[in-house]
Amino acid sequence: MSTTAPELLRVHELHAKAVEGDNDILRGFSLTVREGEVHAIMGPNGSGKSTLANTLLASPAYEVTSGTVVYKGDDISDVSTTERAKRGIFLGFQYPQEISGVSVLQFLRQALSARKGIDLSILELRLAAMDWMKRLGMDSKFVDRHLNQGFSGGEKKRNEIMQMAMLEPDLAILDETDSGLDIDALRIVAKGIREVRAARPQLSIVLITHYQRLLDEVKPDFVHVLVDGRIVATGGMELAERLEKSGYDSFRSERV
Amino acid sequence: MPALASIVLPTAEEELWRYSRIDALELAAYSLGSLTTTVSGDESVVSRESRLALTDVSSEPGDAFETLHEEEVGRQSTGGARDGGAVRVATSRGQVVATPIVIMHAARESGVLSFPSLEVDAAENSEVTVVERFTSSVGCRSLLVPMVKIRAAQSARVTYVAINELSRDTWLIGYQRASGERDSSISSSTIALGGDYSRVRAGVRLVGQGASAKQIALYFADGQQMHDFRTLQDHAAPRTRSDLLFKGAVRDTAKSVYTGLIKIRDNAEKSEAFQTNRNLTLSSGAWAESVPNLEIETNDVKCSHASTVGPIDDEQRFYLESRGIRPEVAERLVVFGFFADVIDRLPAAAQPDVLRRKVGEKLTAAATAGTGATTGARS
Ligand SMILES: Nc1ncnc2c1ncn2[C@@H]1O[C@H](COP(=O)(O)OP(=O)(O)OP(=O)(O)O)[C@@H](O)[C@H]1O
Ligand SMILES: [Mg+2]
Numbered sequence: 001m002s003t004t005a006p007e008l009l010r011v012h013e014l015h016a017k018a019v020e021g022d023n024d025i026l027r028g029f030s031l032t033v034r035e036g037e038v039h040a041i042m043g044p045n046g047s048g049k050s051t052l053a054n055t056l057l058a059s060p061a062y063e064v065t066s067g068t069v070v071y072k073g074d075d076i077s078d079v080s081t082t083e084r085a086k087r088g089i090f091l092g093f094q095y096p097q098e099i100s101g102v103s104v105l106q107f108l109r110q111a112l113s114a115r116k117g118i119d120l121s122i123l124e125l126r127l128a129a130m131d132w133m134k135r136l137g138m139d140s141k142f143v144d145r146h147l148n149q150g151f152s153g154g155e156k157k158r159n160e161i162m163q164m165a166m167l168e169p170d171l172a173i174l175d176e177t178d179s180g181l182d183i184d185a186l187r188i189v190a191k192g193i194r195e196v197r198a199a200r201p202q203l204s205i206v207l208i209t210h211y212q213r214l215l216d217e218v219k220p221d222f223v224h225v226l227v228d229g230r231i232v233a234t235g236g237m238e239l240a241e242r243l244e245k246s247g248y249d250s251f252r253s254e255r256v
Numbered sequence: 257m258p259a260l261a262s263i264v265l266p267t268a269e270e271e272l273w274r275y276s277r278i279d280a281l282e283l284a285a286y287s288l289g290s291l292t293t294t295v296s297g298d299e300s301v302v303s304r305e306s307r308l309a310l311t312d313v314s315s316e317p318g319d320a321f322e323t324l325h326e327e328e329v330g331r332q333s334t335g336g337a338r339d340g341g342a343v344r345v346a347t348s349r350g351q352v353v354a355t356p357i358v359i360m361h362a363a364r365e366s367g368v369l370s371f372p373s374l375e376v377d378a379a380e381n382s383e384v385t386v387v388e389r390f391t392s393s394v395g396c397r398s399l400l401v402p403m404v405k406i407r408a409a410q411s412a413r414v415t416y417v418a419i420n421e422l423s424r425d426t427w428l429i430g431y432q433r434a435s436g437e438r439d440s441s442i443s444s445s446t447i448a449l450g451g452d453y454s455r456v457r458a459g460v461r462l463v464g465q466g467a468s469a470k471q472i473a474l475y476f477a478d479g480q481q482m483h484d485f486r487t488l489q490d491h492a493a494p495r496t497r498s499d500l501l502f503k504g505a506v507r508d509t510a511k512s513v514y515t516g517l518i519k520i521r522d523n524a525e526k527s528e529a530f531q532t533n534r535n536l537t538l539s540s541g542a543w544a545e546s547v548p549n550l551e552i553e554t555n556d557v558k559c560s561h562a563s564t565v566g567p568i569d570d571e572q573r574f575y576l577e578s579r580g581i582r583p584e585v586a587e588r589l590v591v592f593g594f595f596a597d598v599i600d601r602l603p604a605a606a607q608p609d610v611l612r613r614k615v616g617e618k619l620t621a622a623a624t625a626g627t628g629a630t631t632g633a634r635s
Contacts, residue, residue: 057574061571081578082582085580086580097572097575099589100593100597101592101597107579114579
C-alpha cells in the first residue's frame, strides 16, 4: 500500500466517555487511515473498541471530551450521525439492532436514498439486495423479514456486510463482524469484504476483531493493539500472531 | 331523563375512572341532542330500533353513563324512531351479509350531549361486518356517549370496527359490549386518532363453549388529546379464547391509559386468553399508563399478558441514523414498525391503507407544527 494515498481519516488524541459514565474510555486515541487501507484494531474486552466505533459515528451514548476527528479534510466534531453516514462513514455493529415492523427492504430503501440520493424502485432494490444476499450465503427471503428480528447472530453480521456492500461507504468500521461466525460463515463474510474492496479499491476499512482468522482472510495493512483506550502497538500481521499466541498481557505495560 | 345537572357522575377516585378526565366534565354545560347519523350497506338488515338490553351482552354492572344511555335509548324508542336514534343490524339464520354496514355519525354543534346507539344481533351461523365512524367539526365541543351491543349467536361471525375521527374539541365516553355464544367469533377493533378526551370501555363476554373474541386497538394522541381504554375479557364457558392487542402512541403532552382485565370464571376450563398492550411515548411531556390484570378462577387455562410503556429506543434510533436516515424519518420508520402488527391484524373494513396514511399525516403534523388542541370539556 502506497503511503502517498490521500488521508481519509485522522483521529488525534481522542478522549471520549460514556454519557452515563464519569471516566474517559478512550484516552488519547490517535489513528490515521488513508484511502484504500485496511487497519485492524485488536484489544482486550473493555479496552474501548466499540466506544471508538460508536464515537466515530457520533453515537449519543458517548461524549468526546477532547481531541479531533478529521474526515476528508473536515473536522467533523459537530457533524451529526446522519450526516456522517451520508458522507460515507459506515459502522458494522457489534450488536445490530432489531427493529420490529420494518422490513430489510424498507430499511435499505431509506438508507440508500439517504446515502446516494437516489430512489430505487422496490424491484430494483430487491434484485440488488438479493444478489448480495446470494453472495453472502443468505436466503433471499430475508429481504422481507423484519430488520434483524429473529436473525441468528451470524445472519445479523451478514446483514451488516450486505448493507455495507449496498451503501458503498468510503470508510467502513466493522466492529467484531467475525465474532460468533462459524468458520464457513467467516469465509463467506471475508469473501464478501474482499468483493466489496475489489469493486471499490478506495474503500478504507477499520476492522475491529479479537481473532487472527479474519485477518488471514482480509489481510490488513496495519494491525494496532488497543489497551485502555489508546493504541499501544502498531505493526503488521506478526502482531496479530503474537496476540494469538500470548494474549494481551505483554502489551499492557507497553506504552508507546 | 333527569335534569343533567342532577346526575351524579363518577370521580377519578374510583378505580374504573382512575387517571381519566372525568373530574373536568360538567354535564350541566350540555343539553341533550342528537347527531347526524347515516347508514349505508344492505338495508334489509338495518332498522332504527333497539331490542337488546345491556344485560343481554354484559355481566358487568353498568356505570352512570351506561345507565343514562339505556334510559335515553328507551325513551327514544317509545317515542318512535327518529334520526339519531338507535341503529339495529340484525341478520337471519345463516345469512352472510356480503359488504360492510357503515354507520357515520357527525357532530356539528357545540354543547350537545348525544347517545348514539348501535346493536348488532347476529343470528346463528350468520356473518356480518359493521363499521362505525365518529366525526365532528372543528371546534365542536360536544360529548358523545355511544354504545354498541353485539350479540353473536351460535357459530355467528361478527366483525365490528369503530373509528374515532373526532375533532380535537370533542369528548367521547363510549361503550362496546359484546357477547358470544357457542362457537361464535367476534372481532372488535378500535382506531382512535381523534377527540379531545376519548374513552372506550370495551368488554367481551364468552358465554358459549368454543366462542372466541379478538380485540384490537390502535391509538395515537398528540397535542393535548387523551385516549383512555378499559377492557374486559370475560370467559364464562369452557374452551373459549380471547386475544387482545392494543397499541398506542402519545406525543407532545398527550396522554393515554389502558387498563385491562382477563377474567376466567370457574366453568371456563381449557380456555385461552391473551392480552398485550404496548405504548410508545414520543415526547418527554407525553404520558401513558398501562395496567393489566388477571382474575383466574380455574386451573387448566392458558393466559398471558404483556404491557410496556416507553420511548423509542436510543440504540434503534442510532442504528437507523448511522445509515444516513434523518432523525424524523427514523422516528417514522420505528412508529410505523411499531404499529405494523396491529395494522396487519385489522380487518379489511378498517381500511388499513387509509389508516397508514392517517398515522403518517399525524406524525408529519406533529413534527412540523404545534397542534391546535384546546383544553377541557366545558363549553
Ligand atoms: N454506554 C456505556 N455506559 C457506561 N459504560 C460504558 C458504556 N459503553 C462502554 N462502557 C464501558 O467502557 C469500557 C469499554 O467498552 P467497549 O464496549 O468500548 O469495549 P470493547 O473494547 O468494545 O469490548 P468488547 O471486546 O467486549 O466488545 C467498558 O468498561 C464498558 O463497560
Ligand atoms: Mg466491543
